[in-house]
Amino acid sequence: MAKRKAAFYTMTIPALLLFFLFHTFPTLQGIFYSFTNYDGYSDSYDFVGFKNFASLFTDSNVLNAYLFTFKYAIVVTIFINVISLLIALGLNSRIKFRNFFRGIYFLPNVLGVLIVGYIFNYIFANAIPMIGEKLGSEILTMNILGSEKWAWIGIVIVAVWQGIAFNTILYLAGLQTIPRDIYEAADIDGAGPWSTFWSMTFPMLASFFTINMVLAMKNSLMVFDQIVALTGGGPGRSTQSIAMLIYQGGFQGGEFAYQSANAVIYFIVIVIISVVQLNFLQKRELDA
Amino acid sequence: MKEVVAEKEKTGRFFEVKVYVYSLLVILHSKNKKYGGSVSMKKTISLVLVSALFLMALAGCGSPKNTNESSGNTSSAKKVELEFFQNKTEAKDSFDALIKKFNEANPNIHVQQVNPPDAETVLKTRVAKKDVPDIIGLGATDTYAQLAKSGIFADLTGDALLNNIQPAYLNMLNKLIGSESAYAIPFTANASGVIYNKAIFSELGLEVPKTWDEFMNVAQKAKDAGKTAIYQTLKDSWTTLVPFNSLSSDIVGIDFYGKRTEGAIKFDSPEFREVAEKQLKLLDFGQKDLFGKGYNDGNAAFARGEAAMYIQGVWAIPEILKANPNVELGVFPFPATNDEAKNKVISGVDTLLAISKNTKHSEEAKKFIDFMLQPDNIQFFIDQQKAFSAVKGVTQSDPSVEGFNAAFESGAIEDFSDHYIPSAVKADTIIQGFLQKKDVDAYVKQFDTEWDKVANRK
Numbered sequence: 143m144a145k146r147k148a149a150f151y152t153m154t155i156p157a158l159l160l161f162f163l164f165h166t167f168p169t170l171q172g173i174f175y176s177f178t179n180y181d182g183y184s185d186s187y188d189f190v191g192f193k194n195f196a197s198l199f200t201d202s203n204v205l206n207a208y209l210f211t212f213k214y215a216i217v218v219t220i221f222i223n224v225i226s227l228l229i230a231l232g233l234n235s236r237i238k239f240r241n242f243f244r245g246i247y248f249l250p251n252v253l254g255v256l257i258v259g260y261i262f263n264y265i266f267a268n269a270i271p272m273i274g275e276k277l278g279s280e281i282l283t284m285n286i287l288g289s290e291k292w293a294w295i296g297i298v299i300v301a302v303w304q305g306i307a308f309n310t311i312l313y314l315a316g317l318q319t320i321p322r323d324i325y326e327a328a329d330i331d332g333a334g335p336w337s338t339f340w341s342m343t344f345p346m347l348a349s350f351f352t353i354n355m356v357l358a359m360k361n362s363l364m365v366f367d368q369i370v371a372l373t374g375g376g377p378g379r380s381t382q383s384i385a386m387l388i389y390q391g392g393f394q395g396g397e398f399a400y401q402s403a404n405a406v407i408y409f410i411v412i413v414i415i416s417v418v419q420l421n422f423l424q425k426r427e428l429d430a
Numbered sequence: 431m432k433e434v435v436a437e438k439e440k441t442g443r444f445f446e447v448k449v450y451v452y453s454l455l456v457i458l459h460s461k462n463k464k465y466g467g468s469v470s471m472k473k474t475i476s477l478v479l480v481s482a483l484f485l486m487a488l489a490g491c492g493s494p495k496n497t498n499e500s501s502g503n504t505s506s507a508k509k510v511e512l513e514f515f516q517n518k519t520e521a522k523d524s525f526d527a528l529i530k531k532f533n534e535a536n537p538n539i540h541v542q543q544v545n546p547p548d549a550e551t552v553l554k555t556r557v558a559k560k561d562v563p564d565i566i567g568l569g570a571t572d573t574y575a576q577l578a579k580s581g582i583f584a585d586l587t588g589d590a591l592l593n594n595i596q597p598a599y600l601n602m603l604n605k606l607i608g609s610e611s612a613y614a615i616p617f618t619a620n621a622s623g624v625i626y627n628k629a630i631f632s633e634l635g636l637e638v639p640k641t642w643d644e645f646m647n648v649a650q651k652a653k654d655a656g657k658t659a660i661y662q663t664l665k666d667s668w669t670t671l672v673p674f675n676s677l678s679s680d681i682v683g684i685d686f687y688g689k690r691t692e693g694a695i696k697f698d699s700p701e702f703r704e705v706a707e708k709q710l711k712l713l714d715f716g717q718k719d720l721f722g723k724g725y726n727d728g729n730a731a732f733a734r735g736e737a738a739m740y741i742q743g744v745w746a747i748p749e750i751l752k753a754n755p756n757v758e759l760g761v762f763p764f765p766a767t768n769d770e771a772k773n774k775v776i777s778g779v780d781t782l783l784a785i786s787k788n789t790k791h792s793e794e795a796k797k798f799i800d801f802m803l804q805p806d807n808i809q810f811f812i813d814q815q816k817a818f819s820a821v822k823g824v825t826q827s828d829p830s831v832e833g834f835n836a837a838f839e840s841g842a843i844e845d846f847s848d849h850y851i852p853s854a855v856k857a858d859t860i861i862q863g864f865l866q867k868k869d870v871d872a873y874v875k876q877f878d879t880e881w882d883k884v885a886n887r888k
Contacts, residue, residue, distance in 0.1 A: 179888070183557035184580040197887050202879075267665075267722060285722020288665050290866040376667050377721060378863020393551045395854030396576050398558065400887050 169409075175402040182398030194403035204404060206379055207387040210294065214383065215362035217298055222305045222358045223351070229306065230313035231343075244314070251307035259371020262300045263287065266372075287373050290380045297381060300368050305361065309354045316350030317343070352423040359419065363412060384408050510794045512541045516567030517549035518781060520745055524814040525567075532801050539794050541565075557582055562786040565795050567617070570779035570845075572853040574614070575606045583613040583784040584792060591615050591799055599779050599820045602845055613784060615799060616820035618812055620780035621761075621834045621843070622672055622743030625750075628758040630657060630738045638760070638833070641768045642708070649715040652738040659715035661737035663728035664865055667858040671848050673712055673741045674861055675776050676764035677705045678847035687850035690881060697877035706870045708766070712741070713865060721866065733757050744831050745780070747816040751830075761833040763842070774844040775837040780817055854884045 176194055180187035198204055233244050250258065267285045274282025286296045320343065328338050344351075366385040369375060375382035375390060382390070384404070392401030516525060522545045529541045544563065546552045550573045556562065562582050568574045577583065586592065592600065592612055599616035607613065626638070634655050639645040652659040663669045678686070682701045689695040696702075713720065717737060725746075732740045733753035740746070747759060763775045783802065785795045801807060805824050812819050818826050818838065826835075837843055851857045860880060864873040 181576070181580070183554055183577060183582065194887070197883070201883060267724070267727065271719070271722075284719045285665065288719060288722030290721075290863070373665075374667065376665070376859065376862050377866050379859055380863070380866075382859075390856070391854060393554050393558075395852075395856065395884075396554070396573075397854050397884075397887065 172402045173406055175399050176406045177403075178399045180399040180402075181396045182393060183396070187399070190399075194400045195407070197400065198404055198407060203379060203382070203387065204384075207382050207384045210381060211363060211365065211383045211385075214294055214298060214301075214365060215359055218301050218305065218362040218365075219355060219358040221298070221302045222309050223354055225302065226306045226309035226354070227313050227347075229310045230317055231339075233310070233314055234317040247310055248307050250304045251311075253304070255304065255367035256371050258304050259300060259368050262296070262303075263372050266296055288377060290377045293373050293377060293381050297365070297368050297372055300372065301362060301365065305358060309358060312350055312354055312357075313347065316347045320346045348427040352420070352427060355423060356416065356419055360412070360416065363415070508538070510539045510791050512539060512565060512791060512794055512798060513544055513563040514541050514565045514567065514798070515544045515549070515553060515563035516781065517545070517553070517569065518567070518745070519545060519547070519549075520748055521781070521811075521815055524811050528802060528807055528811065531807070532798060535801075536797070539797070541798055553577075562788060564786055564789040564791060565798060566784045566786065567781050568614075568784065569620075570603055570606055570614075570616075570782055571849050572851065574782065574784075575849070576853070578607045578609075578613040578784075582787055584787045584789070585611050585613060586615065586785070587611045589796070591796060591803065594803065594822050595820055596822055598841070598843075602779060603782065605845075606849060614782040615784070615803070616779045617781045617783050617802060617808070618779075618815065618817040619777050619820050620743050620745055620817055621775050621777045621831070621838075622675065622846075623741075623761055623763045623775055623834065625732070625740045625742055625746065626760050626762065627732070627735055627738055628760050630735065631760075634738070636738070638762045639765050640770050640773070641765050643768055645765045646711070649739070653715055658717040658737040660712060660739045660741060661723075661728050661732050662712070662716040662720040662741070663723045663725050664721045664862060665724040665727075667862040669725050669728070669742070670861040670865060671846075671858050672743060673764065674705070674709060674857070675846045675848055676741075677708050677766045678702075679776055679844040680764070680766035680772050680774055681705050681708075682847075684845055684847060684850060687847065691885070696874075697881070698874040702874055702877075703870060706864070706873055709861070709865065710868055710870070713868075729753060743776075744816045744818075744834075747830055748814065759830040761831050763834065763837055771842075774842045775834050776846055777818070777834075777838075777843040778846045778849060779820065852881075852884050854887075855880045 175187075177189055177191060178187040179190045179193075229247055233240060233247065237243070266287050271283045271285060274280075274284075287293045324342060325338065328342055333341070364385055365383045366389070369381055369383055369386050373381045375386045388401045388405050388408070391404070392398045395401075514525070514529065518525075522543070525543050525545075529543055533540055550568070550571070553563075553566070553568070554573065554577075557577065557580075566583070568577075587610075589612070592615060595616055599619060600612065603612070603614060603616060604610055630636075630652070631638075634652060634657070636648050636651060637644075639648045649659040681704055686695060686701070690697070717723070717731070723731070726749075728740060728742070729746055729749040730753050731737060733750045735754075735757060741764065744761065750757060750759065763773050765773045767773060783799045785792055785799070789795055802811075803821055805821065808819050808821050808824050811817070812824065812826050813828065816826070816828055816831050818834075848857050855877075857877075860873070860876055864870075864876075867873075
């Protein structure tokens, strides 16, 4: 027994060590710096107590970043889940070239976010305006990323396009866990496709729905790469997410400590959201 | 719960925060399950483990450095590796050509160029890690000022390398960091103003404008003739700084920013409002969808002859010529005011060369800088880059930039305004937002509040 335990410890300890070194330790460092006025490169710094946190709550740029990030995250989460569930249903049915389609729909997931971002940047800047000119549509000839009002839609499109792939796979896995015979039973009972979906498929997918909601929400709350490739946070600050603000202010602006404080607050916010979301959705799973 | 975690492990796509959340939940979960006496036992074990790990982590951080240092010392007898980090993507090939020449002449030294995208940010993160490159090439920007003030560069005051440098540029650097010590050697200077298409100007019978009114006239005529008068690339926020720098340096002057720091003046003033009004006026003469075009689009479009004028620095000229070697270009100082004497060429130190304070090879680094400052080498560089030399006696004679020569001879040059704005204020973002909203009142107030916020956080 003791030997087996030792074996298990040798399996867990290296992972724990790496995890601590690359995740926990930097996090603790960040929390430490958030109480200083460290600029990120000087040799010295002073402790300033809660000054950084006090400044955060009066900074309109922070509020602006939070509003943008949540607006974006909610929209992206909804779109990703609805569309990927639809695609998964299609890919789970008996259609021709099913495996081919499954491969195609998974493809965006293996591409780098930045590469996809730059490709879409080109599409928005050149391809769509060209099509717009051919069609004579005034709206389409404008680069959507250049508009303060609509640039965020461009980022949503790219994030949804790429995000769907992964969630589709999860839904597909979920659909395959549902036994065929209950569908046959439902068929005999005379259930139509609509009621089959709502009273059988969807409840059976409950746990996968939970994972996908949490995953998509968390990914979009951390949005960064897409913005770097598409707008750089602009025009103005209209697409500056919280992660982007932390990066730009902390490294480009030389306010490492101040943005560390921002990151600490954001960490707490994300923990709260995750706990609430998991609790709520799991309760729903049990009810169903 | 377990299902969720297992499922997620399969996916292998973790974010730091997520992992924390789950481990938190798992811990909460396991407590509920009542392990009885074993809980406290487990706690002690994990505590011991964590503290052991902490020590190991610290030890792990320390050891590689030592090995590095010792290997560095032994190899210095054979071949010295020098890292040259610089921020100009346009100049990568020119530097490489010079480095090749240097490496061939100095078989015991090997210089390696590093030129990542977004180099200033990369440099700051490397400095945060205490991993400073041996030789650094940078613009004389706020980033340089911050780094110089933080003391990461070697003090070169009184070094022989400075003897042949034009004093104007040395003064510029001193003013920027507010110190009499020299932490860097000016290498090249740039100049920014208006680039114009000579063919379009002669086709429309336009003269080079000398005052703001003439400038507006020329732009209006080009617009009436159905041309794009001034190509604008507002999608890339930094390009909005180019006209801003000319307007601000000529109208309110560089001293404005010093006074703003002291609190003697505000952005919400008639002089600065003039800058804002003229920034807006320029938008009338842009191409279609000027907010949707970036710097690369602008260079390509101007090379194709799509616009009569382009407000950019000389650093854009090599890029434009790369896209179309046959385009006939000229430059003139941006006429920001109606007083001709006030309309200066905006010129700053484009590349300065600094040495890390902690480099183990400062002699070799100085040797490399001395090589770069040799007249024939810097001439080669400025000819390729259409830049201006900071070394005395080396001049730029390219016809495309001769429009600036008069200003350089008479000393009618002024530094870039944005080098005097703290980078945390993010002037480019404020300007880009203003050009979208076009609200002068909100703009000057935003500049004031952002400036004060940054000052208070210091």
